[in-house]
Amino acid sequence: MKKLMIAALMLIAVTSGCASSDTVMMKSPDGSIVVTFNLLKGGQPVYKVICRDTTVITEGNLGIIRSDAGFSSGLRLDSVTGPDEIRDNYTLLHGKKRDASYGALRYTVHLTASSGEAMDIIFQVSDDGFAFCYRFPGASEELKYITAEKSSFSFAGGTLTWIQPRAASKSGWNQTNPSYEENYLMEVSLSEVAADTNGWVFPALFRSGNCWINLTESWPDRNYCGSHLAKGNGANELIIAFPELTEGYTNGPVLPQSTLPWQTPWRIVTMGGTPGVIAESTHGTDLALPPGEGDFSYVRPGRAAWSWALMKDRSVNYEVQKQFINYAAEMGWEYCLIDVNWDKTIGWDGIAGLARMAGERNVGLILWYNSAGDWNTVTYHPKDRLLTHESREEEFSRLESLGIKGIKVDFFGGDGQSMMDYYQDILADAHRHRLVVNCHGSTLPRGLHRTWPNLVSMEAIRGFEFATFDQATADLVASKATAVPFIRNAFDPMDFTPVCFTEYDNNKRGTGNGAELALAVLFLSGVQHYAETADGMATVPEYVRDMMKKIPVSWDETRFIDGYPGSYIVLARRKGASWFIAGVNAGIEPVKLSFKLPFKVTGPGTIITEGETLRSFSAGTATPDKEGIMAVEMKPVGGFVIKF
Numbered sequence: 001m002k003k004l005m006i007a008a009l010m011l012i013a014v015t016s017g018c019a020s021s022d023t024v025m026m027k028s029p030d031g032s033i034v035v036t037f038n039l040l041k042g043g044q045p046v047y048k049v050i051c052r053d054t055t056v057i058t059e060g061n062l063g064i065i066r067s068d069a070g071f072s073s074g075l076r077l078d079s080v081t082g083p084d085e086i087r088d089n090y091t092l093l094h095g096k097k098r099d100a101s102y103g104a105l106r107y108t109v110h111l112t113a114s115s116g117e118a119m120d121i122i123f124q125v126s127d128d129g130f131a132f133c134y135r136f137p138g139a140s141e142e143l144k145y146i147t148a149e150k151s152s153f154s155f156a157g158g159t160l161t162w163i164q165p166r167a168a169s170k171s172g173w174n175q176t177n178p179s180y181e182e183n184y185l186m187e188v189s190l191s192e193v194a195a196d197t198n199g200w201v202f203p204a205l206f207r208s209g210n211c212w213i214n215l216t217e218s219w220p221d222r223n224y225c226g227s228h229l230a231k232g233n234g235a236n237e238l239i240i241a242f243p244e245l246t247e248g249y250t251n252g253p254v255l256p257q258s259t260l261p262w263q264t265p266w267r268i269v270t271m272g273g274t275p276g277v278i279a280e281s282t283h284g285t286d287l288a289l290p291p292g293e294g295d296f297s298y299v300r301p302g303r304a305a306w307s308w309a310l311m312k313d314r315s316v317n318y319e320v321q322k323q324f325i326n327y328a329a330e331m332g333w334e335y336c337l338i339d340v341n342w343d344k345t346i347g348w349d350g351i352a353g354l355a356r357m358a359g360e361r362n363v364g365l366i367l368w369y370n371s372a373g374d375w376n377t378v379t380y381h382p383k384d385r386l387l388t389h390e391s392r393e394e395e396f397s398r399l400e401s402l403g404i405k406g407i408k409v410d411f412f413g414g415d416g417q418s419m420m421d422y423y424q425d426i427l428a429d430a431h432r433h434r435l436v437v438n439c440h441g442s443t444l445p446r447g448l449h450r451t452w453p454n455l456v457s458m459e460a461i462r463g464f465e466f467a468t469f470d471q472a473t474a475d476l477v478a479s480k481a482t483a484v485p486f487i488r489n490a491f492d493p494m495d496f497t498p499v500c501f502t503e504y505d506n507n508k509r510g511t512g513n514g515a516e517l518a519l520a521v522l523f524l525s526g527v528q529h530y531a532e533t534a535d536g537m538a539t540v541p542e543y544v545r546d547m548m549k550k551i552p553v554s555w556d557e558t559r560f561i562d563g564y565p566g567s568y569i570v571l572a573r574r575k576g577a578s579w580f581i582a583g584v585n586a587g588i589e590p591v592k593l594s595f596k597l598p599f600k601v602t603g604p605g606t607i608i609t610e611g612e613t614l615r616s617f618s619a620g621t622a623t624p625d626k627e628g629i630m631a632v633e634m635k636p637v638g639g640f641v642i643k644f
Contacts, residue, residue: 022077026107028125033271035123035130037062037109043075045111045121049130051211051271056156061239062121063150064134064264071134072150074114082107086124090290092282093453094301094493094526096558096573102126102286122263128281129270131218133263140260147255148242149227151267153215155208155236159190162205162483162565166198166228169244169414175376176411178247179441180460183476184483186566190238195231199241202228202444205278205487205565212275214490218266218287219446222424223258226415226443227265240267243415250373250387252418265446275486276560279571284491288447296453298434300405301526301554302334304366309464309497309531310504316342318350325354327534329361332549337366337408337529343382348398355402364405366438366527371422375413386426396433406436406456406527415443427452438495438527445492449526456526457495461488464497464531467510474510478637479586481515481522483565489524497529499548501615502536511584512614515639517544520551521573521582528553543619547608547641551580559598568634572598579605581642585634597628605644610635 024037034050049057063072083105090100104126111119120135132151136144164184167177180201185193190206203216215238217227230241248254256264270283305328307315315321321338328336336358342351351367358365370383385395386409399407409426413419423439427448430437436456444460461484467474488494498519503509509516520528530548537545552575561581563569568591570583579599585591605622612618614635622642624630632640 024080024107024109026083026105026123026125028127028130029103029105030127032127033125033130035125037121037123039075039077042073043114044073045075049269051213052273054156054209054211056208056211056213056271058154058156060154061150061152062132064119064146065148065150067145067147069113069115069117071111071113071119075111075119078110078112080107080109088286090450092285092450093296093299094449094456094554095282095285096280096524096555097282098554098556100282100285102282124287126283126286128272128277129268129283131266131268131283131287133266135263136260138260143257143259144262145255145257149240149264152232152237152239154232154234155190155206155238157191157236159206159208159236160187161190161193162186162487163193164201164204165196166201168198169246170376174378176378176441178414179412180444181462181466183462183473184480184487186479186483191235193231200229200238202446203487203490204229204238205483210273211271212273212278212486214270214278214486216268216284216491217446218268218284219289219448219451220265220417220420221263221289222421223262223417224256224265224420225254225417226420226446228415246375247414247419248416249413249418249422252416252421254416254418256417270490274560275563275565278486278490279560280558282491285447285450288450291451291453294431296431299436299453299456300334300364301456302528303331303553304328304335304337304527304529305331305333305534306337306339306497306529306531307533308337308339309529310468310500310502310533310536313340316340316345318346318354321346321354322357323534325358325361325363327537328363331537331545333363335364335366335405335527337368339368339408340380342367352402355404359403365403366406366408366436367399367404368408368410371409371412371441373413376411378411380410389425389429392426392429396429396435399435400433404435406438408438408440410440412439412442423448424452427455430454436527440495444488447491449493455493457493459495461494461496463495464500468504468506471507474504474507476510478511478515478584479566481519481584482563482567482569482586485522485569485571486565493525494523495525495529496523497531498523500531500536501540502532510637512610512635512638513617514609514635514641515584515637517547517608517641518582518584518639520548521580521641522569522571522584525553541617541619543606544608544617547643550643551641561595561598562593570595574599579644581644582639583632583634584639585636588636590636591634592631593634594629594631597624597630600628601644605642607632607640607642609640610638614638
């Protein structure tokens with residue numbers, strides 16, 4: 001009945017349009033989100049969005065510019081099909097929720113350009129947001145080229161944003177940008193965000209009135225580039241921007257090109273009345289392509305010991321890696337990562353010996369690689385071994401024969417279409433050899449880990465290593481921890497490489513011990529590479545080591561409890577029958593919280609937080625009252641973990 005009512009409303013809206021405009025009204029299944037499409041005078045497609053009775057996007061532009069035709073003006077509305085009910089139930093091997101369920105209503109707006117060619121705009125509206133993409137339904141073996149996308153997001157006045165600047169291509173250390181490693185602007189007025197020539201990174205977070213919004217996109221299906229945001233003409237307008245022409249795989253295309261038919265990536269907008277809607281949503285993977293045929297049972301989510309985080313290049317030798325393999329085995333962790341230059345400092349014979357040793361201890365080895373190519377000047381090695389299918393086959397065959405379980409590939413070169421294809425080529429070849437993949441110095445996953453479950457993580461964050469490089473980044477770890485579950489880490493794995501209880505060599509750690517422990521729960525990564533060393537872990541209380549042995553990396557369920565991005569956060573995650581609640585306070589004053597548990601408990605839990613100082617621990621019993629209410633206090637830049 002609801003579907004029929006919506007269809008009727010939509011039909012009325014279309015047929016009652018005046019000569020200067022055509023209007024299509026589209027609603028979410030529960031009616032809380034309304035997307036309105038208009039075709040203005042001159043045939044310009046626009047839309048607006050209402051969330052919980054508040055207009056959050058006042059008028060966004062739509063359209064595509066192809067080199068052979070324009071699809072942003074002079075359009076004619078031919079028809080609208082839908083709403084068609086979309087249902088998808090799927091399983092994620094790692095992430096915030098194992099069994100995901102997506103329900104939406106699909107509306108397809110059929111348009112004709114002045115050239116006579118057809119373009120469809122597909123909208124899918126769900127209870128937690130909406131998404132749209134473009135489709136050229138024609139048939140052509142001739143390559144078509146998109147030179148610009150006119151999609152924009154004009155937010156209502158007073159909108160606040162949490163957003164990451166984008167670095168210019170081939171800037172930074174050894175020309176390694178863009179690598180999505182800048183610090184976020186936190187809770188700034190969108191109207192005051194400068195028209196930065198380099199743009200802004202997906203995902204971005206917004207607050208407009210009583211609505212919270214996460215804006216991102218899906219991974220392109222080998223026919224599009226990765227995009228980002230740039231400032232539009234309006235004070236609160238952001239537009240889709242394409243990569244710089246230097247951001248391609250060697251001699252490969254940067255801007256979108258494809259034969260027809262052709263469907264573009266989804267523009268994904270997640271929204272709700274609290275940031276918890278985003279923290280609990282799987283919207284980013286809901287729109288991702290499902291995995292292809294093949295057995296991904298070898299993909300083993302887990303934890304990894306990693307020497308380079310604190311010990312850097314000097315640690316990549318045979319004896320130290322033996323220690324870290326034993327460290328991983330003692331902690332019950334699944335992996336040990338051997339980082340840069342291992343081919344020279346350890347060699348293949350040494351790696352073979354370490355692999356045998358690791359296998360005897362049920363620890364899988366992950367080896368580092370330089371993505372190479374001419375897009376940067378990094379000299380770390382091994383390099384030049386992943387550039388072609390033939391060289392990857394040779395390298396991956398050797399790794400598989402030694403029992404190596406995964407690779408970490410670093411220093412990619414941007415978001416051009418050929419570079420986005422390069423990621424998938426690596427994943428496809430790695431899959432044939434049963435290797436998991438972690439990408440560093442990389443773009444963001446955009447739901448790719450659903451399509452390729454052997455993609456266990458991507459960096460795309462100014463993570464722990466930068467905290468060891470400069471004090472300013474170290475001081476921001478706590479605030480970042482309270483924000484990224486709603487932004488970068490909302491839908492995709494993130495290799496922040498968290499948890500360090502010891503001091504850095506060159507500057508001061510900006511978090512308390514309880515907060516560091518909480519990061520193991522708050523941050524999502526298919527393989528969680530922990531920064532703390534064996535020596536450092538030996539100095540903490542046994543109950544902390546025991547907790548670090550128990551915290552999983554793949555979750556069955558996630559529940560938002562409380563928080564405000566940039567200030568504080570409390571999340572609950574479930575694995576099997578066990579619940580872990582983690583919180584971090586980024587402020588300079590203590591935070592006292594009283595919250596109702598989103599689950600029933602049969603007995604007391606264990607809480608670990610800071611002791612008398614930020615560099616100490618305290619453990620106690622966590623006992624909710626008879627109504628299920630918990631009271632917790634977090635120190636400044638402190639935090640806690642509770643296990644039930």
